[in-house]
Amino acid sequence: MVNKTILWSAIAASFASISNVLASDSDVLALTDKTFNKEVLDKSLMLVEFYAPWCGHCKALAPEYELAATDLKDKIPLAKVDCTENEATCREHGVQGYPTLKVFRNGESTEYRGTRKHEGIVSYMKKQALPNVSDLTEATALNDFKESDRVVVIAYVKPDDKETKETYDTLAAKLRDDFTFGLVTDEELAKTEQIKEFPSLVLYKQFDEKRVDLSGAALKDEDLTNFIKSNSIPLLDQIDAENFATYMESGLLLGYAFTDNEDDRAKYDALLRPVAEKFKGKVNLVHIDASKYGGHTSNVGLKDGEFPAFAIQNLNTASKYPYTGSDVSTTAFEEFVENVFSGKIEPTLNSEEVPETNDGPVKVVVGSQFNDIVLDKSKDVFLEVYAPWCGHCKNLAPTWEKLGEQVQGLKNSNLVIAKLDGTANDIPPEGDFKVEGFPTLKFFKAETNEMIDYNGDRSHADLIRFIKEHSTGKIELEVPVEEEQEEQKEAKDEAETVNHDEL
Incomplete structure (x- = not known):
């Protein structure tokens, strides 16, 4: 050091x-x-x-x-x-x-x-220029170090406490990209910072309460990590693309106050700051500029253009909880956050209207019927999540329809071919997956609801092979001979092309 x-x-x-x-x-x-x-x-x-x-x-x-x-x-x-x-x-x-x-x-x-x-x-x-932990031995160096960054972490440890030093070194090596770490082992120097117990950890901040202390029993890596991350996020910061990852990594619920002018922002800051303090370490609250990021309202169940507004999002599951009450007060917001955190409020799901008829070869799934159709344990369900504008989805559509027609013609089949518009319908938490791109193909097995990702070629023949491999019942689906021959020809042509290129 x-x-x-x-x-x-x-x-x-x-x-x-x-x-x-x-x-x-x-x-x-x-x-x-x-x-x-x-x-x-x-x-x-x-x-x-x-x-x-x-x-x-x-x-x-x-x-x-x-x-x-x-x-x-x-x-x-x-x-x-x-x-x-x-x-x-x-x-x-x-x-x-x-x-x-x-x-x-x-x-x-x-x-x-x-x-x-x-x-x-x-x-x-x-x-990056500093060591993992900077050894601070003088008052001047300590004072300068405390002011050197927006968030600074300093451990106060007795000189012979090797176990805590090793734990702290490991922590600093893991988090050095995000935080600056210092170490004080001089007990007299520690007293100038009102340190009364060893070991102690102090997080110095250039915002909110400026300083947060953790002291007492032996400090463990997990305890230190949680302490630093939960206390390094401001109570009510402005969120944007630059700091969004910080909130993602925290793993906490995130509450957005959408405002598009300074007066509304000041009003909501005053209303929500006590709520942020009460739920610190459990729920993060942020301001979001509605004039720039108004489109994010659809991701949290709000309507674009109706500001100011407040909503909570579970970043792990994408569940959304828009505040729809007429009472705009600290008490009302506090109760709302408490009910979301405790699970008393069900998440809002985007869902199209249930279709009047749904007896085509491909079953149409909407958000509100996802559990009833896709998670029906009496059926195997092969689901496509698509987007209307997606070119790959359009290419797959006739093949998916053909597959549905084949399955529909089977006797005593427990297989359902289904599709869901991922731009207009949310996947409920029970679905237990996020849509990372279109089309997304998932196979849900009967009896257990075990979910299997489909990552193969989207040809009719490969889809049939996948179904036969994973279905719980006997599926009498066969690949048409002409398709089998065409695939073999394409594979041969591709191999010859590769060999030619390599020569």
């Missing part, structure tokens, strides 16, 4: 030899196929952006990246590579999309996991 001031001096010196190939108005190093290895591979720490000039996300990142480079100048270099002109370097480093940011240490790279905002880039790279 090293003193922070000494560390930063060493880092600045180590980068003094970097070639001055920057434009006069930029602190970002522009690299090429010819200069990349020379400028990057022998440096102890560097951030590199791989980009394309036409990329909209790259254009949005550019000014933030420039500001970060200026802030980190003479400490940590930031560089960029234009992949449209330097394809060899980008290919060598596995760049598959733009922008891609990688942290390089002596030639070895890891993915950059921070935000794409100026302050976030600076904070993330400063953490």
Whole structure:
């Protein structure tokens, strides 16, 4: 472990030899196929952006990246590579999309996991420059360290407590990308921070209550992780694309206050802050700018354009709980959050109307009938979740219809071929899956409701083979001879093409 001031001096010196190939108005190093290895591979720490000039996300990142480079100048270099002109370097480093940011240490790279905002880039790279745990031995170093980032974690441990030190080191190594960790073993120095018990952990913040303490019995890794993550999220922050992942990783219910003007935001802040304090560590509450993210209302059961509004979402199951009460007060919101958290309120499901007739070869499923049809334990159900605009779904449609007609013509069959419009209907929690893309094909077995993913080719023949392999009853479905022959011919042609290409 090293003193922070000494560390930063060493880092600045180590980068003094970097070639001055920057434009006069930029602190970002522009690299090429010819200069990349020379400028990057022998440096102890560097951030590199791989980009394309036409990329909209790259254009949005550019000014933030420039500001970060200026802030980190003479400490940590930031560089960029234009992949449209330097394809060899980008290919060598596995760049598959733009922008891609990688942290390089002596030639070895890891993915950059921070935000794409100026302050976030600076904070993330400063953490990368520090050891896992910084040893703090003087009051000045301690005070500077406490103010060095938005969230700082410091453990106060007795010099001979090796077990807690090892646990803390392991924790810091795991969370170093997200938090800054310090250690104080001088008991007199600890007293200046009003530490009365050892070991103790203090989380210093530049928001809310500024400081949160955890002390007493031996500190375990899981306890420390939960403590840090639950207390590092502001009570009522503004949510956007940059910090959404933080809330996802917390695993807690997320309550959104949708507002589209400052007056409504201030009003809802006053109403919800006591609620956020009461449910801290159980439910996260956030403000969301309805003028920018109004489209998110459909994901939480609200109507776009009707603001202000409040709703809760379970990010693990995608369940939604819109607040529909007329009482807009702290008491009403508190009761609503409590009932959602305790399970007294059922989630709202998007669902189309139940079809008047549903006796076609492919059974139509809507959200409100999902459990009745798909989870009917007397049936095997092969379900397609589709989107009306999806090209792959349109290609599959005639094959899926043909499959349904074959099954419908069977005697004493317990198999159902079904489809659900995933853009208009939610999967209930009992369905126990998320739709990651279209079409999604799932097979639910009778008696157990065991769910099996279909990841094979979407040909008629392969679908039939899959059904025969997994169905609980005897299914008299056969692949038409002409289809079998056509598939064999296509496979042969493909093999010959591959062999020809390899020659």
